[in-house]
Amino acid sequence: MLPFEVLFRPGEPVYEQVIYAVKKAIATGKLHPGSRFPAVRTLSQELRINPNTAHKVVSALTGEGVLLVHPGIGTVIAPPVAGSVEDRTALLEDELERLVVEARRLGLDEDKIVNAVRKHWRKFPKIS
Amino acid sequence: MNAIECNNLCRSFGRVTAVNDLTLAVPVGSFFALLGPNGAGKTTLLKLILNLLRPDSGSAHVLGCDSMRLKSKNFRRIGYVADGQDLPDWMTVAQLLDYCRPLYPTWDEELARRLSKMFDLPTDRPIKKVSRGMRMKAALLSNLSFRPELMVLDEPFSGLDPLVRDDFIQGLLELPDDDCPRTFIVSSHDIDEVERLADDVGFLSEGRLLIHESADLLRDRIRRVEVVGKGVAALALEAAPKEWMEVKRPAENVLQFVHDAFARDTTESKLLAMFPGASVTARTMSLREIFLVIARKQRIEKGREAA
Numbered sequence: 001m002l003p004f005e006v007l008f009r010p011g012e013p014v015y016e017q018v019i020y021a022v023k024k025a026i027a028t029g030k031l032h033p034g035s036r037f038p039a040v041r042t043l044s045q046e047l048r049i050n051p052n053t054a055h056k057v058v059s060a061l062t063g064e065g066v067l068l069v070h071p072g073i074g075t076v077i078a079p080p081v082a083g084s085v086e087d088r089t090a091l092l093e094d095e096l097e098r099l100v101v102e103a104r105r106l107g108l109d110e111d112k113i114v115n116a117v118r119k120h121w122r123k124f125p126k127i128s
Numbered sequence: 129m130n131a132i133e134c135n136n137l138c139r140s141f142g143r144v145t146a147v148n149d150l151t152l153a154v155p156v157g158s159f160f161a162l163l164g165p166n167g168a169g170k171t172t173l174l175k176l177i178l179n180l181l182r183p184d185s186g187s188a189h190v191l192g193c194d195s196m197r198l199k200s201k202n203f204r205r206i207g208y209v210a211d212g213q214d215l216p217d218w219m220t221v222a223q224l225l226d227y228c229r230p231l232y233p234t235w236d237e238e239l240a241r242r243l244s245k246m247f248d249l250p251t252d253r254p255i256k257k258v259s260r261g262m263r264m265k266a267a268l269l270s271n272l273s274f275r276p277e278l279m280v281l282d283e284p285f286s287g288l289d290p291l292v293r294d295d296f297i298q299g300l301l302e303l304p305d306d307d308c309p310r311t312f313i314v315s316s317h318d319i320d321e322v323e324r325l326a327d328d329v330g331f332l333s334e335g336r337l338l339i340h341e342s343a344d345l346l347r348d349r350i351r352r353v354e355v356v357g358k359g360v361a362a363l364a365l366e367a368a369p370k371e372w373m374e375v376k377r378p379a380e381n382v383l384q385f386v387h388d389a390f391a392r393d394t395t396e397s398k399l400l401a402m403f404p405g406a407s408v409t410a411r412t413m414s415l416r417e418i419f420l421v422i423a424r425k426q427r428i429e430k431g432r433e434a435a
Contacts, residue, residue, distance in 0.1 A: 010323060011417070014323075014324050050325050
């Protein structure tokens, strides 16, 4: 059993869907920093995905700093990103801009979109 | 390095050209899905690769060996499971395994036991008395157990129930890859089965390979686009760019088409330059949708040639 779920949708690249599922599992507290991440083979067998794709998922997540590889021990979930609040916010610049652009295109105003973000924020449990 | 290389391969049966000047390379360690409607030439192509049929012209190389010179020592490295395959029906599954074991120096008894258990096979019943799904699983078991470097699967999922299909896929993924990289070539008319497994996909139609590229690139490149704006009404549909397929204007302000060469960075701005003030949305398509669009386009072009 994997410690996270992936609901595959046809059309989107498989590795992007798995990467997102892992990030979401961390955001919702299903995966904790320091806990073991499945090996490439396990990932491939459990999700019924190509081993090359599973490998791509692990390298991408390691590259982004979401996973840490400890030689001899295995792969674990990395601790949350360090740095000032400003630095960490800066990592989301692109996504935030994209959200604002889409919101404006759909004719939503500032309050509506802030409320919608808040609603999603509260859907997730608090992680200390 | 390529596990399979076909060069200008041709094969006809009477007046029907089953494989038509086909050139293909499948790199070692990849999973290649050969897709196409029934009668497209998938089975013929796989049989040519395995020297079960001889080409009229052209050549195929398999694991570095000319297909027409494949000998038993080569076949010990190649697994083959096909829908409706001949099996020694009078044997039980256990007898089949006993029969295969000494033929293959790379036979992995531990793997054979693990797969047998996973597949839940009745080992003491004659193969002719087991269900279709069990029969396919027995064929797969006897092939995976010698850890083939190349696995050729012809329509392995057809007529199998979802649970058996899942067992089957799990079995494929169970094959270890620590000693050498494994290559898979799987033909199927059921695209959904292979969408999550395939590195590369090939679309075969009337013996020709219409498309051969990475599944991810294909999904990136072909997108369903919708443009909404006043400028759209002025476009003559016949004058649409040639990389637009299935162009439709369901309403005066709405233009829909399938883009054959979508680029994340540039296509949207190009469309906005064509239709100032319009809104553009592009969405990804499943391999199934992509396949249907390409097949329809092929049919239209053929109709034009005939006319």
